[in-house]
Amino acid sequence: MNYVTSLSKPRNKISWKYIQYALISCFSLIIWGWKLAPKADAAPIYDAFVTVSTTKIATIMAGFPVAGPLFTTLFTAIVNLIPWAVLLMVGGICIWQAYLGYQEYDRENFSGIVKPMLNIIVLVILVITTDRIVTFIFTGA
16 A cells, blocks of 8 residues: 555645736736836837838839839838737747746746746846837937
8 A cells, every 4th residue: 555645635736727817917917007107108209110111111112113002001010010019929928938837836846937937027027128228218208
């Protein structure tokens, strides 16, 4: 008879569902705090970048009478999708790291949980710092 398995109690594990709830709560608080933080609006600068680059592309594409307007429209659409693509990429990396941490937790490797958690914290800090730096560069505030 195996006394080790018969005497050991089953461990109460946290399910992946509860970790997802915690991530949604944490990121919601970060986004609300970020939105409430006083900062200058850098959107007009980004719009100016889109306008200038679209004008330059339209000038270059004027030599191609058929494909010129199509390429200009596609370029404008792609440039307007850049901020959303960055947000999706950062969110995907955070979810991936959270899942890696959960896998380590599932394997009962608690020291392995630290690396994904630090990766998420550093990524969020880098995104917020980058936003502050870009806003300061373009607006001075």
